[in-house]
Amino acid sequence: RDTVITQAHGGGGKAMRDLIDDVIRSAFDNPNLQIQEDQARFSLAEMALHGDRLAFTTDGYVVSPLFFPGGDIGKLAVNGTINDLAVSGARPLYLSCSLILEEGLPMDTLREILASMGQAARQAGVQIVTGDTKVVPRGAADKIFISTAGIGVIPASQQIAAHQLQPNDAILINGYLGDHGAAILIARGELQLETTIESDCAPLHGLIAALLDAKITPRAMRDLTRGGLAATLNEIAQASNLHIAIDATKIPIRPEVQGFCEILGFDPIHLANEGKLALAVPAEQAQTALAVMRAHPLGQHAAIIGSCRPEPKGIVTLQNGFGGERILAMLVGEQLPRIC
Amino acid sequence: MCLGIPGQIIQVTDTARKLGIVEIGGVRRTINLACIVDQDHAIGTCVGAWVLVHVGFAMNRIDPQEAQRTLDLLREMGDLQKEIASIEPTDTKTSEGTGEIR
Amino acid sequence: MRYVDEFRDPVTGQQLLQQITHQVRVLGRDAQHPLKIMEVCGGHTHTLFKFGIESMLPEGIEMVHGPGCPVCVLPVGCVDDAIAIATQPNVIFTTYGDTLRVPGSQKSLLQCKAEGADIRTVYSPSDALALARQSPDRDVVFFGIGFETTAPSAALTLLQAHEEGLSNFFLFSTHITIIPTLQALLDDPLLQIDGFIGPGHVTMVIGLEPYLALCETHHKPIVISGFEPLDLLQSLVMLLEQFQTGRCTVENQYKRVVQNSGNRIAQQALEKVFLPRECFEWRGLGSIPNSGLQIRPEYAHLDAEKRFLLPSRSVPDPKACQCGEVLKGAIKPWQCKVFGTACTPETPIGACMVSSEGACAAYYNYGRLATTRTLPQER
Numbered sequence: 001r002d003t004v005i006t007q008a009h010g011g012g013g014k015a016m017r018d019l020i021d022d023v024i025r026s027a028f029d030n031p032n033l034q035i036q037e038d039q040a041r042f043s044l045a046e047m048a049l050h051g052d053r054l055a056f057t058t059d060g061y062v063v064s065p066l067f068f069p070g071g072d073i074g075k076l077a078v079n080g081t082i083n084d085l086a087v088s089g090a091r092p093l094y095l096s097c098s099l100i101l102e103e104g105l106p107m108d109t110l111r112e113i114l115a116s117m118g119q120a121a122r123q124a125g126v127q128i129v130t131g132d133t134k135v136v137p138r139g140a141a142d143k144i145f146i147s148t149a150g151i152g153v154i155p156a157s158q159q160i161a162a163h164q165l166q167p168n169d170a171i172l173i174n175g176y177l178g179d180h181g182a183a184i185l186i187a188r189g190e191l192q193l194e195t196t197i198e199s200d201c202a203p204l205h206g207l208i209a210a211l212l213d214a215k216i217t218p219r220a221m222r223d224l225t226r227g228g229l230a231a232t233l234n235e236i237a238q239a240s241n242l243h244i245a246i247d248a249t250k251i252p253i254r255p256e257v258q259g260f261c262e263i264l265g266f267d268p269i270h271l272a273n274e275g276k277l278a279l280a281v282p283a284e285q286a287q288t289a290l291a292v293m294r295a296h297p298l299g300q301h302a303a304i305i306g307s308c309r310p311e312p313k314g315i316v317t318l319q320n321g322f323g324g325e326r327i328l329a330m331l332v333g334e335q336l337p338r339i340c
Numbered sequence: 341m342c343l344g345i346p347g348q349i350i351q352v353t354d355t356a357r358k359l360g361i362v363e364i365g366g367v368r369r370t371i372n373l374a375c376i377v378d379q380d381h382a383i384g385t386c387v388g389a390w391v392l393v394h395v396g397f398a399m400n401r402i403d404p405q406e407a408q409r410t411l412d413l414l415r416e417m418g419d420l421q422k423e424i425a426s427i428e429p430t431d432t433k434t435s436e437g438t439g440e441i442r
Numbered sequence: 443m444r445y446v447d448e449f450r451d452p453v454t455g456q457q458l459l460q461q462i463t464h465q466v467r468v469l470g471r472d473a474q475h476p477l478k479i480m481e482v483c484g485g486h487t488h489t490l491f492k493f494g495i496e497s498m499l500p501e502g503i504e505m506v507h508g509p510g511c512p513v514c515v516l517p518v519g520c521v522d523d524a525i526a527i528a529t530q531p532n533v534i535f536t537t538y539g540d541t542l543r544v545p546g547s548q549k550s551l552l553q554c555k556a557e558g559a560d561i562r563t564v565y566s567p568s569d570a571l572a573l574a575r576q577s578p579d580r581d582v583v584f585f586g587i588g589f590e591t592t593a594p595s596a597a598l599t600l601l602q603a604h605e606e607g608l609s610n611f612f613l614f615s616t617h618i619t620i621i622p623t624l625q626a627l628l629d630d631p632l633l634q635i636d637g638f639i640g641p642g643h644v645t646m647v648i649g650l651e652p653y654l655a656l657c658e659t660h661h662k663p664i665v666i667s668g669f670e671p672l673d674l675l676q677s678l679v680m681l682l683e684q685f686q687t688g689r690c691t692v693e694n695q696y697k698r699v700v701q702n703s704g705n706r707i708a709q710q711a712l713e714k715v716f717l718p719r720e721c722f723e724w725r726g727l728g729s730i731p732n733s734g735l736q737i738r739p740e741y742a743h744l745d746a747e748k749r750f751l752l753p754s755r756s757v758p759d760p761k762a763c764q765c766g767e768v769l770k771g772a773i774k775p776w777q778c779k780v781f782g783t784a785c786t787p788e789t790p791i792g793a794c795m796v797s798s799e800g801a802c803a804a805y806y807n808y809g810r811l812a813t814t815r816t817l818p819q820e821r
Contacts, residue, residue: 191565194368259365259443263393264565265343321452322671324494329807332787333552336539337565339343339395339592340484340511340799342485342591342643344669344699346445357602365443372568374598375707390445392646392699395538396566397595400646400705402445407698411448414672417679418457425460 005105010135020133023107024099027114028121032094032129040094040129042151047093051153055090057081058149064142066113068187070179070198073146074116076274079203081150082124083223086205087277089158089212093151095121097131100145103138113144124203126150158212162220162280165240169219169308170286173278174207174293175301176200176254177229178261181271186260191337193263197256202275207298211279214292221279227330228270232278233316234330241313246306246328248320265338269318270331280308344394346402349373349386360386362393372397445698449670450493458675463500465682471502478504478634479681480771482624483641484511484799485669491804493671503678506771507801509623509727510641512588513540514769514793514800517723518757520616521546527583527614527750528559534577535561536570537585544796547757567599567613574603574611583746586615591643593617593735594708597715600737600744614746615737618722620644621652622733628660632772637681639674640666642696647712649704653692661690668696715741723756725793726766765792768801775805782806 008015025033032040047054061077078095085092097117101110121128128148179200186193204223211218220240222232229251237244253261253268261268275298281289286304293299316328347364354360358373360383376391376398377383391398471477481487487507490496496505509515521544528535528551535551542552542563555561560580564570567584574582586596596613603611620641627633640653645666653664663684667677677695684690694700715738722734737745747754759765763785764778775781775794785791787803794800798807 190562190569192369192569195366197367255443256366259367262345262443262446263364263367263369320493321450322455322493322495322498323452324498326491326494326497327807329787333543336542336563338540338798339538339588340513340540340797342483342588342641344591344643344646346443348444371566372595372598374711375594375705378707392643394591394643395595396568397598399591399594399643399708400699400701403698407445407448410676410695410698414454414458414676417461417676418454421457421461421464424464 001107003107005101005103005107005110005135007103007135007137009101010133016133023111024114024131024133027111027118028097028128030127030129032127042094047153050091051155053154055085055088055152055154056149057084058147059084060145060147062142062145063184065187066109066143068199069183071201071274072113072116073144074113075120076201077146077148078117078120078124078126079201080225080274081148082126082203082205083277085150085152086203086208087160087221087223088152088154089160089208090152090154092124092126092205093153094127094129096149097128098147099131099133100141101133101135102141102143103135105143110144120203124205160218160221162222162236162239164219165236165242165280165308166219166282167242167308167310168283169280170283170304171233171244171246171278171280171306171308172286172289172293172302172304173224173229173251174204174276174299176252176257177224177273177276178257178268178271179254180274181228182257182260184272191264193260195256195260197254197260200273200275202298204275204277204298207293207296208277210292210296211289214288216281216285216289216292218279218281221277224273224276224278226272228268228272229278230269230316230328231330233328236278236280237316238314240308243309243312244306244316245309246316246318248318250303250305252301252303266335269328270335283307342394344392344399346390347393349389349391349398352383352386355383358383360398362391362398364393369396375399376401446670449668449672451672455671455675458672458679459498462503462675462678462682465679465686466500466502469502469682469685473501476502476504477636477685478506478771479637479639479678480506480508480635481639481674482508482510482620483644484514484797485641485643486639486667486674487511487801487804488799489669489671489674495671495674506635507768507804508771509627509724509769510589510620511797511799512592512618513544513797514765515618515724515727516541516544516587516616516793517725518545518547518759519723519753519755521550522548522757523752523754524551524585524614525549525554526752527746528554528561530581530750532581533560534573534580534582535559535585536564536573536582537561538587539563540797541585541587543790544793545790567596571599571603571608571611574608578610581610581612581749583612583614586613586617589618589620589641589644590647590712593716594647594711597711600715600741601711603744604741609743612744612746612749613737615716615735617716617735618724618733619718619735620648621656622730623724623727624656626727626730626733627770628656628662630770633770635662635771637662637685638664639677639681640664640692642666642668642673642700645694645696645704646700647705647708650692650694650702657690657692663690665693665695666700668699725759726763726769728766760791763792765794768794775802778802
């Protein structure tokens with residue numbers, strides 16, 4: 001058996017067939033994947049039973065290192081796309097998986113990543129139903145790149161879109177900020193920091209389902225990925241043309257992540273997350289939404305962090321414990337260790 | 341000008357190169373202790389010491405008594421201010437919510 | 443976090459603010475006739491904006507953001523020299539993250555990195571030295587920026603490389619010193635500063651003594667401050683007390699870290715490795731005598747300026763850029779012609795907009811709130 005990926009695996013011939021059948025299909029085994037066609041097929045009528053709109057999204061995953069405390073590129077590739085679907089109120093159903101493999105990638109590494117993808121999909125109750133594999137010469141890719149697309153059906157009752165935000169809506173998040181961003185930077189090893197920080201990579205469809213079952217009607221809901229809470233809140237403020245006022249003292253930050261940020265001069269509000277969402281709900285639903293999230297394993301540290309106001313339009317402000325208030329802007333690039 | 345963070349030295353790891361491990365908010369890192377070690381302060385005295393860390397160097401020891409003295413002074417200032425505030429009306433226009441901010 | 447959270451208590455902060463307001467009223471100062479206080483250090487500027495303190499100070503105080511951010515004052519010529527080194531084939535160019543986006547005459551280090559130069563962000567000069575040990579066939583250059591707080595770590599790292607006989611580690615020193623800079627500021631008639639909040643961490647190294655002559659000759663009080671909100675507010679109270687009592691001295695608020703004599707070991711490291719440059723160019727402030735540090739001849743074999751052929755041209759700042767006047771407090775960030783239009787965090791012209799510590803970036807990102815609320819003519 002081959003111990004590393006070679007050009008042959010990308011040639012479209014027998015070696016590629018074996019790779020797909022023995023390594024990839026076995027990791028994702030589900031009925032839809034058995035049909036040997038070029039595409040997965042679904043019954044529209046059956047889907048229409050679950051809702052009136054299709055949610056469709058895609059994302060690319062190039063994280064380095066491939067394995068990090070709390071997850072790996074495979075788990076990320078499944079949960080990240082599930083979360084993009086789930087924040088629309090949709091029930092995630094099917095994923096596609098496109099693999100770009102660098103010549104020389106150890107087969108065991110590929111198996112481990114695909115096993116992790118299969119497990120994440122099963123845990124979230126979604127199926128990986130179609131995909132593609134390409135092999136590129138050594139150096140043309142960094143070991144493995146994964147992109148996944150996802151389909152889900154949005155129930156007719158769910159109309160979640162940021163432009164619907166109203167003044168006095170409450171802003172909530174479901175837990176600690178910055179865990180993923182810190183875990184990845186530390187795992188790269190360049191900073192030579194030792195911590196217990198883990199990525200918060202997790203599928204949020206269950207937490208969201210719990211909110212919707214409790215009759216919470218979110219006006220806006222987005223998962224917080226790169227750019228952190230600051231980027232997402234600015235997107236929501238611009239989409240709704242409202243002023244989002246956040247109370248910094250209410251934002252939960254894990255002590256180790258706070259220490260990590262103090263050392264490098266980072267602000268956790270800009271750090272990446274992979275298991276966090278921000279949602280805006282009518283003011284009267286805020287306490288219920290908080291209680292529902294806190295009762296869920298992925299919402300134990302949920303918090304109400306602010307509210308919407310009519311003026312000034314389209315900006316986010318941060319009120320700190322001092323009574324001072326400042327604008328919270330989106331960063332231009334990514335945060336870099338600074339000395340001053 | 342210079343981002344400095346308090347941390348506690350928990351271990352000396354290389355006496356020749358004067359290296360030790362500092363802990364800052366649960367995060368640990370190897371740092372250079374050269375600036376806090378001399379004839380009067382042998383490297384062994386670093387363990388347990390609180391230091392100001394900047395770019396991977398322990399730049400200075402933090403003086404716990406001075407820290408406490410500053411905090412006490414701040415508290416006294418606060419109490420003094422409470423008395424003054426109770427005598428004369430404050431005219432600060434700090435805003436409430438979206439009120440006017442200069 | 444110990445020695446951090448205790449100095450961020452909002453209740454004490456509010457009480458200090460009330461005391462400052464009281465002191466300012468007693469001194470008879472107001473919006474038309476404010477006390478102009480310069481916080482020299484970029485770290486203080488960052489704290490002022492991060493905690494929104496400036497917007498809570500009474501109108502009788504105007505904070506002027508000084509040149510104490512090594513990135514803000516990094517001249518275009520230095521960035522071009524750094525790029526000249528970084529683009530050499532066998533070089534690994536290591537630097538703090540602060541410098542990557544500072545504009546050179548053609549491009550920034552970040553753009554060079556995208557074009558293939560091996561430029562790596564490091565947290566510490568020790569990491570650059572470790573890189574040099576691990577890759578003996580490459581020339582590892584460390585971009586030394588910063589004041590007397592950061593220069594000792596570069597000096598000690600250079601001495602370590604010398605001791606280990608490493609021949610592939612080089613320091614590119616653009617380190618700068620604070621006293622000549624303050625001297626140049628105080629000599630400038632344009633500057634009408636009443637008092638200074640002094641840099642805590644530079645003073646941790648150099649001690650209080652170097653400030654005494656400045657304080658006496660220019661009769662401007664100086665309080666050396668820590669970097670937490672309560673440190674800054676307490677320092678302002680101490681400075682206002684000097685005005686109230688007619689005193690003019692150098693006071694140390696940051697006693698938990700700063701000994702009046704400074705740190706001997708760090709001072710010795712500086713003296714052993716560096717020599718003051720005859721003069722050194724600062725972005726926006728022109729050339730200031732004795733304000734730069736160059737590597738002594740006995741360590742020429744570790745000096746990047748000797749190892750690489752550098753253009754070292756004095757490149758004038760972009761014409762539209764008024765960073766110099768902002769750094770001297772002559773104008774406010776929003777009074778610069780290009781502030782917020784041609785010069786924004788996405789398209790920085792002057793270094794004051796590049797560094798998050800720079801007055802313009804801090805004001806653009808954090809301070810715009812005041813102007814979005816007050817009448818537009820203030821812009």
